[in-house]
Amino acid sequence: MAAPLADRLRPQTLDDIVGQHHLLDEGKPLRRIIESGVIPNMVFYGPSGVGKTTLASIIARRTERALFKLNGTTASTSDIRSIVDRIDTLEAPNGILLYLDEIQYFNKKQQQTLLEFIENGSITLIASTTENPYFYVYGAILSRSTVFEFKTVEKEDVLLAVKRAFRFLEEEQHRKITVEDGAAEYIATACGGDVRKAMNAAELCVLSGDIAADGSCHVTLEAARELTQRSAMRYDRAGDEHYDILSAFQKSMRGSDPDAAVHYLARLLEAGDLPSACRRLMVCACEDVGLAYPQIIPIVKAAVDIALQVGLPEARIPLADAVVLVCLAPKSNSAYCAIDAAIADIRAGKTGPIPRQLQNKHYDGEDNPHKGQFYKYPHDFPNHWTEQQYLPDVLKDTVYYRFGDNKTERAYESYWNKIKK
Structure with a gap:
């Protein structure tokens, strides 16, 4: 079974990689590290299809290290130990570079097993993840690694890869491939910055293309739209x-x-x-x-x-x-701020006894020298309001709610200032 086009046409040099200019352009940090030949443990963080696996392969070739790949969804601790057993053998004379894809699926024990070998230099680890490594990667591994964030590839860069894909397929299939105006651009845009997805979409367009009498293939814009629909969507409800x-x-x-x-x-x-x-x-x-x-x-x-x-x-x-x-609509977060401030006081232990006039009891023990509820029923007073203490003594005169600067709350403020004088 033929490998997907993205694998058959995987970049072989740093200059072949599209996108990631902030990491791989001349003079940028990661490029300078790679060119030095001294490779630290690294974590590549970013969406799929943007060059993480490709770059790990290029690093392994440049440093003449044996590259072993594991995937966090399927690998086990025994897989790690099996790779380590090959150190200093003919399989890995210059050392081992372990590329661990989706490290976030390794549990803490598995990541601790890795730690043992990257700490003594037995292997160099390049781990990749589509999730924030500061949430999902064991802290001890992070402290011994450098994190590089990979960005979604801009459509202009993806377009270069799509055009390269059509040229490669033309040479591979030994026939002329013509692409309708706008088709390559549509694929580059619709694949949401995922270069792998864009290149594989280009191959699908050729496989389903219109074949002329002379054997040439014509890729239409309509085919590009049908084969890449919804593919720009990056979404994981847990990610x-x-x-x-x-x-x-x-x-x-x-x-x-x-x-x-x-x-x-x-x-x-x-x-x-x-x-x-x-x-x-x-x-x-x-x-x-x-x-x-x-x-x-x-x-x-x-x-x-x-x-x-x-x-x-x-x-x-x-x-x-x-x-x-x-x-x-006009905006106000006054009530939101009020409740958060009140909750902060509660969590800080600022509560205190509820004032006597607000308690739900209407009798007093013999030990109470000031018998009586003393509650003032607001509806018995002009404008249905009278002054009395509602907050506990420890919070007396605390202000949580402040009127917003919108028309509605200003009207409330004006009304209550008039009533409360």
């Missing part, structure tokens, strides 16, 4: 990308940018993550709009109820209405 999209979604609503908010809503819905979209939308309505437009809370709740009842794809309509409304 960083999930939380990054949710964060961007809520921050765009908070920042009153309807275009960005609708974009991130679309990404969530295209991934089928309706519950997360609904939850963040309701949170944002309460946290970021709040008392500036309190009527928005039941409105958003109604839109979410409709969305959950009708399901996708129709759910996109009420959710889009609600998202745009949240973006355009």
Whole structure:
């Protein structure tokens, strides 16, 4: 079975790798380390298909080390020990470079086994992960490694790889391949910065291309669209990308940018993550709009109820209405700040006894020299308000809530200043 095009055409030199200019351009840190020939233990962090495995292979060749690859989803501790047993053998005369893909799936015990061998220099470790290594990689390994973050490859760089793929296939198949205007550009854009996915999409386009009488192949824009549809979506409900999209979604609503908010809503819905979209939308309505437009809370709740009842794809309509409304509404986080400040005091132990007039008892023991509830019923007073202490003595006169600078809360402030004088 033929290997995928991305493997057959894997770059052989640093200059062949597309993207990662911040790491591999002339004079950049990682390139200088590689060119020095002294390779430290490293962790490559970034999305899939951006060159992590390719770079590890190039490093192994440049340093003439034996390259062994393991995947954290399937490898075991015995696999690690089997590789270490080959040190100083004919298989690895210049040392071993272990490339461990998806290290986040190694448990703590497995990572500790690795630590034993990278600490004594038996092996050089290059670990890769699509998740934040500071959350998923054992601290002792991180302290002995240098973390390099790989970025999503820009479409201009992906386009170079796509064009190279078509040229390679033309030579490999010994026939002319013509590509309709816009097809290569579409693949480069639609694959979301994943070079491997883009190159394999190019191969699929050729395999399904229109074959002319002379044997030449014509790749159409329509075929590119069909074979790369939805492939730009990077999404894992348990991974960083999930939380990054949710964060961007809520921050765009908070920042009153309807275009960005609708974009991130679309990404969530295209991934089928309706519950997360609904939850963040309701949170944002309460946290970021709040008392500036309190009527928005039941409105958003109604839109979410409709969305959950009708399901996708129709759910996109009420959710889009609600998202745009949240973006355009005035903003206030005054109540959010008030409750957080109150919780902070509770956690700091600032509670104290509830004032006597607020307690739920209407009798006193013989030991109480000041018998009586002393509660003032506000509705018995003008404007349904009278002054009395509600907070415990330890928190008397503490201010948690401060009026926001929006029209609604300013009206409340004016009213209560008049009443309370």
